Amino acid sequence: MRRFVFVLVLCLVGHPAAYATVFGQVQGVVHDTQHRPVSGASVTIHAAHSAFTTTTSTNREGAFALPAVPLGDYLVTVTQVGFRVVEQSITLASNTTPVMHFELPVGSVSESVTVSTDAGGANINSVTPTALIGREDIAQTPGADRTNSLAMITDFVPGAYMTHDMLHMRGGHQVSWLLDGVQIPNTNIASNLGAQIDPKDIDYVEVQRGSYTSDVGDRTYGVFNVVPRTGFERNRQAELVLTAGSFLQTNDQLNFGDHTEKFAYYASLSGNRSDYGLSPPVSQVHHDASNGYGAFGSLIYNKTPKDQFRLIAQIRNDTFQIPYDPDPNSFENAQFDSSGLRDSQHERDGVVALSWLHTFNSSTVLQVSPFFHHNRADYEPNVNDTPVATTSDRTSNYGGAQASITTEIARNTLQAGFYSFGQHDSYLFGAVFNDGSGNTNFSLPDSASGGVVETFVSDNYKATNWLTLIAGLRQTHFQGQFSENEVDPRFGVAVRIPRLNWVFRGFYGRFYQPPPLLTAAGPVVQFAQANNTDFQPLHGERDEEHQFGVQIPLKGWVLDADTFKTRVNNFLDHSNIGDSSIYFPVTVDGALVRAWEVSLRSPRLWRFGQAHLAYSNQIAEQRGAITGGLICAPVSSPQCDADPGYTPVDHDQRNTLNVGFNASLPWRATASTNVYYGSGFVNGSPDPTTPYPNDYLPEHTTFDLAIGKSFGERTTVSVNALNVGNRRVLLDNSLTFGGFHYNDPREIYGEVRYRFHY
Numbered sequence: 001m002r003r004f005v006f007v008l009v010l011c012l013v014g015h016p017a018a019y020a021t022v023f024g025q026v027q028g029v030v031h032d033t034q035h036r037p038v039s040g041a042s043v044t045i046h047a048a049h050s051a052f053t054t055t056t057s058t059n060r061e062g063a064f065a066l067p068a069v070p071l072g073d074y075l076v077t078v079t080q081v082g083f084r085v086v087e088q089s090i091t092l093a094s095n096t097t098p099v100m101h102f103e104l105p106v107g108s109v110s111e112s113v114t115v116s117t118d119a120g121g122a123n124i125n126s127v128t129p130t131a132l133i134g135r136e137d138i139a140q141t142p143g144a145d146r147t148n149s150l151a152m153i154t155d156f157v158p159g160a161y162m163t164h165d166m167l168h169m170r171g172g173h174q175v176s177w178l179l180d181g182v183q184i185p186n187t188n189i190a191s192n193l194g195a196q197i198d199p200k201d202i203d204y205v206e207v208q209r210g211s212y213t214s215d216v217g218d219r220t221y222g223v224f225n226v227v228p229r230t231g232f233e234r235n236r237q238a239e240l241v242l243t244a245g246s247f248l249q250t251n252d253q254l255n256f257g258d259h260t261e262k263f264a265y266y267a268s269l270s271g272n273r274s275d276y277g278l279s280p281p282v283s284q285v286h287h288d289a290s291n292g293y294g295a296f297g298s299l300i301y302n303k304t305p306k307d308q309f310r311l312i313a314q315i316r317n318d319t320f321q322i323p324y325d326p327d328p329n330s331f332e333n334a335q336f337d338s339s340g341l342r343d344s345q346h347e348r349d350g351v352v353a354l355s356w357l358h359t360f361n362s363s364t365v366l367q368v369s370p371f372f373h374h375n376r377a378d379y380e381p382n383v384n385d386t387p388v389a390t391t392s393d394r395t396s397n398y399g400g401a402q403a404s405i406t407t408e409i410a411r412n413t414l415q416a417g418f419y420s421f422g423q424h425d426s427y428l429f430g431a432v433f434n435d436g437s438g439n440t441n442f443s444l445p446d447s448a449s450g451g452v453v454e455t456f457v458s459d460n461y462k463a464t465n466w467l468t469l470i471a472g473l474r475q476t477h478f479q480g481q482f483s484e485n486e487v488d489p490r491f492g493v494a495v496r497i498p499r500l501n502w503v504f505r506g507f508y509g510r511f512y513q514p515p516p517l518l519t520a521a522g523p524v525v526q527f528a529q530a531n532n533t534d535f536q537p538l539h540g541e542r543d544e545e546h547q548f549g550v551q552i553p554l555k556g557w558v559l560d561a562d563t564f565k566t567r568v569n570n571f572l573d574h575s576n577i578g579d580s581s582i583y584f585p586v587t588v589d590g591a592l593v594r595a596w597e598v599s600l601r602s603p604r605l606w607r608f609g610q611a612h613l614a615y616s617n618q619i620a621e622q623r624g625a626i627t628g629g630l631i632c633a634p635v636s637s638p639q640c641d642a643d644p645g646y647t648p649v650d651h652d653q654r655n656t657l658n659v660g661f662n663a664s665l666p667w668r669a670t671a672s673t674n675v676y677y678g679s680g681f682v683n684g685s686p687d688p689t690t691p692y693p694n695d696y697l698p699e700h701t702t703f704d705l706a707i708g709k710s711f712g713e714r715t716t717v718s719v720n721a722l723n724v725g726n727r728r729v730l731l732d733n734s735l736t737f738g739g740f741h742y743n744d745p746r747e748i749y750g751e752v753r754y755r756f757h758y
Contacts, residue, residue: 245749589624
């Protein structure tokens, strides 16, 4: 506990610095048709889907700057007496500073000119491949707005898919969530099944995949930067969302919000349940109900033009029954017998984050954010489970702070800062042996404390309008049962080809991921040793990434292609506790992930709709023995002789494709589709007599459809159909949460959205 308190004190008294945020800066120049600067012009940026606006004026050189603008889609309007009104649209990514140019034609101020720009095209300000998904995309994409759905990511992001009830991306499943620019710490590996945030509470989510600058954290697999809804899109307006459909499912929410010039608030209450929750071990569904409820709140207060306070708070509770195969003689139960399990998983997650933003001048912004995160995952058995009733309960509490300052000097955007938290975990591990083995039942509580202090420095240098150079260092100190230190360099370059406006980018970087605070002693170790295993502490994962990519804009279309290679030492993954279905974190000697990816988004086509495509060709492999967690013992025995070569990890899928279209139809109707194709995950069987004799399990394709219609200004009705063809295949045979996993069955449900004033 002393270590926890020590690290927490460091969090709260550390110096103000910089860290990844949901904000960017907009800069520009306004001139007339003779390229003379226009001073005193009014520049207003207006959010595309809410009432958020901010305004500034040009200086004597015609320049302007708008700091601390949340990421998203905007319309920028410039007005000046004696000139026409000029407008440009822009999509703003986090931690970027696009430079806009406005030419004001002479004319009446009542006349306007809309300038067609490449703002939604290639991004010269960043080397990070990024997808930006807004709440309109989430609302229209089939099934994406349900509480525990991650379709907003898997449908739009290359190399992202669900298997054994976990989101996997770029060869792993340790991803980072940022809420309102605050990274939510979670060092545990695959212990929770519920989503971090309800999609209905999201305004935008920015998905970054690899090539992170040094202000963005430790997990190379994916970073989800969430801008929550704020109330700026509301004027004392509430929305009631009700759904009902197959498997007796319902997914409901009441949300409301309002804003003034200085204050905005948004709050929601949600509840969900279904007879189908987790991927079952057979095509039938047994003992698979799920239910949950939660609350979310966002407050923004602009005390002065230079000081803003932001508060984010949420809490969620989820319960999942663990599905099982009721036929003890089935092929699946012959390999892992789940027929005797009647287990459940109980989860709770709560977050509170307070941010203070202070604008010193047009190019310098400070953010200070203390936070607290509570996370709980309890795996509870029926006491009569056979062969063993295994209990695995964990509660984690994180307290810490981050702070951010961003400033510009000449052509450099400079950042330097820290992120830190203290962590305390409580465990309960127990086993009741119902197999007649004579093993002694046990229930063992335990606890562990630790923390992380991370500092960084980075520079984004715009050498010219066609060349951006990025460099930085990130230093991490981990303190638990042992301490580890790591200093990681990161370098990137982005080059825009004139006339074509293609942007080529390259990146090299290293990463360190702190390990879970996992301990084992007494009966746990004795039980492990009796089953040819032993326990070793987990150490941090170290990654090295090389990535090259190109963005190609053409008439509003944007094609983004990249190829990357990530080498991993001490690969953090999961295994099983004996013949149970409980995840247990482990580290493997090494891993190698290689892929090339393509994403494509269209403009509005014929005012009819927008298309999107995400494709990944990926090879994810691991090498060597398990080095931490429950390892094979004794190491010198023949059965512990691990293959030093590379073999596919259990979630390796070579080809993953999503193609979708969101259409606006006559009579205020909409239609959205998504087609998913997966070539199949590894873990087939070399035995030709089994149902799946190949190395890879069957390929699979699903088709999703949503059709909606608005009635007046208040009511929207839609019908969603997921996996319309009800194509069922064995998706994965990792022995986790009930054993094998078939893909989701067909689900059909209706949704009503009713908006009203209060």
